[in-house]
Amino acid sequence: KTKIGQRVELKGRRPRNAAHHRKLFALLALLADNRDEFSSADDALLGLKAVLGYGSWKLLHPKAEREVFVPDSIAFENMSQDEFGAFYEQAIAAVQRWWLPVADNDLREAIEAFAA
16 A cells, blocks of 8 residues: 555556457467367467467476476566567467468458457
């Protein structure tokens, strides 16, 4: 709780673009709709984060025999718009390389149509 007269420190940051976020989820929905290995957009997001290395591999228990992938968050409060923009462009490239080998402009047009 901040009291009247108390000093506070504020950090400036460009706000995230909600439309850009919707475009990512349109991409993920297209991926889930067109690839059997993904049952949902959330499932596609997990696969995409793993391919991009956006997270870390961890032993979640001292007796665990193998590590599991723990993805990093892309939530608005955890990622700036600049970071999200870079993630989005890497996502487009990864989807084209690994799952939907279509022309860049065709994929981007499909995303725009799906996000509308």
